[in-house]
Amino acid sequence: MERTGSLGSSIRRRSFSITSHLSQQLDNDGDNESVSEAGDIGDRALSSRRNSSSFRVSFDNGLENGAVVSTTGDQKLQPLPVFVHPDSSVRPLPPEIASPIEGSEDTKQEADKDLPKFLDYFSCLVQLAVFGILGVLTRYLLQKLFGPGVADVTSDNTFLYLDLPSNMFGSFLMGWFGVVFKGDITRVSEHLAIALTTGYLGSLTTFSGWNQKMLELSVNGHWLYAVLGCLVGLFLVAFSIIFGVDTAKGFRWLLSKLEIISESGSSNKINWKVDRYKCQVGVMVVFLLLLGLLWSISGALVKAEFKHGGSAAELWFACMVGPLGVWIRWFLARLNGRGLGRAGLFKWIPFGTLIANVSAACVMAALSTVKKEVNTRDCDTVVTGIQFGLLGCLSTVSTFAAEFNAMRESMHPWRAYAYAFITICVSFCLGILIYCTPVWTGGV
Structure with a gap:
């Protein structure tokens, strides 16, 4: 009897140990995936x-x-x-x-x-393109508003870089529509939630432009401004999304008190959902017409302004190529939460976002070198348009900020700073290598 009791106790202890280990493993895996x-x-x-x-x-x-x-x-x-x-x-x-x-x-x-699978994907891509173009236009307006021409707060010669206001504003909105209210938007339309966060906010913010300005400051000998630009930029972006989340939670609490939404988040007075076949087709057609209109206007303005060059031609060319950057980033995002290899190592690192930001920063540096080498008006217009549009939309700060904030609030907050360090250092070092190699070899 004693031996039987001892055996039973041993089995229970082993079962408890296995269950605890499984629980801890699932806990870590779930935290890694949800954060990533x-x-x-x-x-x-x-x-x-x-x-x-x-x-x-x-x-x-x-x-x-x-x-x-x-x-x-x-x-x-x-x-x-x-x-x-x-x-x-x-x-x-x-x-x-x-x-x-x-x-x-x-x-x-x-x-x-x-919708059929093909039309479902096509509708999502069209909405991503439309909101991506709107993000490019908003980023351009914020650059002009806070730049040397109007408010004179930002410039290319200080650590307050031109894209800082758009990165802060986009991160703030990501706290609202990408964190707190994303579930409510998804209940209305999954495509709308994707287009608003990935399309608009991802294109409103840009990591490659931020990295390139810090890179050029360091190459010109302003290392202090470059370091301050990285630190201040990261701090302001992180604070923007935290402020966005907190204000959005306050607004949700107010809506619940007014009984507009319930405590669970479902709407008590508004029940819109794009779930009918005809409604989905109608939305797809509307956005397809909008995309055609935006591309037609952009193409006509590029043709009219290209011979003169300048920021107007660069903007409209950016609007034409911007959607391609959004689509690439959206497909790369499928790597987030997957980890490396079959074992899924380092699941906590969002490799899709990391690859998008690093690759955009590297191509941005390479095109800047090309622009310096060729140094013609037409080349400047095309290269700057690609940098501002395609690469600006391929890289993102708002998604990076959302991931940073989620890691900071997870069980392993150190991962947020490790992720930021990896993204910034890898992008900056590779950018320096690409940008300066022609100078070191005597090519420029």
């Missing part, structure tokens, strides 16, 4: 929404242990027990959004609501 995916997950957002119709998750009495029920084929439904840690980013779906059983009347009605 705080900014964007790219086209995985559309894929996960579509794939959710192939299964449903049931749970009882609020327990963490759910059951995934297969709904494919003619076989009898069998519940499969799945352990879900309470702090993990993977949680059971609420009953109101759990997908119905395949073959039921609800499923047929749901199928009638969705």
Whole structure:
């Protein structure tokens, strides 16, 4: 009896140890993924929404242990027990959004609501392009408003670089629409949430422009301004998103007191949702017309202004090539939360955002070298347009700020500063290498 009791106690201790280890591992994995995916997950957002119709998750009495029920084929439904840690980013779906059983009347009605996969992607790309162009235009206006011509707050010769106001404003808005109210916007339209955060706010802010200005300051001997530009820029961007999140939470509390939205975030008085097939097609057509109009106007103005050069021609050329940068960044964002290799190492690093920012900074430095070497009006117009449009939209500060803020509030706040250090140092060092190599070799 004593030996049996001892054996049972040993088994219980081992079971408790395994459960604790599994719980801790799932906790860390969930924290890593949710933090790394705080900014964007790219086209995985559309894929996960579509794939959710192939299964449903049931749970009882609020327990963490759910059951995934297969709904494919003619076989009898069998519940499969799945352990879900309470702090993990993977949680059971609420009953109101759990997908119905395949073959039921609800499923047929749901199928009638969705666009085909190709049109779904196409509609999302069109909306990303439209909001990306609007982000480029807003960034240009903020540069002119705070630059030497009007307010004279920012310039290319100080650590208060020209893109600082747009980076701060975009990060502030990311706190509102990319953190606090993103779920509410998603309830209206998933495409709108993606286009607003990835398209507009991602294009309103730019990391490559920030990096290039600090790089040029250091090359010209203003190392102190370059260091201050990096530190002050990071501090102001981080403060902007924190301020945005706090003010958005206050506004949400006010809306809940006015009974406009409930405590859970659902609207009590407004119930808009773009979920009908005809409505989705109508939205796609409207944005397609808007994109065609924006591109037509930009093309006509580029043709009229190109022979004169200057900022106007550069702006409209940037509007034409900007959507390409948004699309590339959106597809790269699918790497966020995946980690390296099959083992998924370093899941806490958003590799999609990191690759977008670093690659845009490197190409920006290379094009700056080309512009110095060629030194013609037409070359300046094309290169500056690509830098301001395509590379400005490919890189982003607002998403970087959202990821930084999520890491700072996670169980491992040091990762936020490690991520910022990696992004800034790698971009700056590679940019210096690319920008200065022609000078060192006597090419420029």
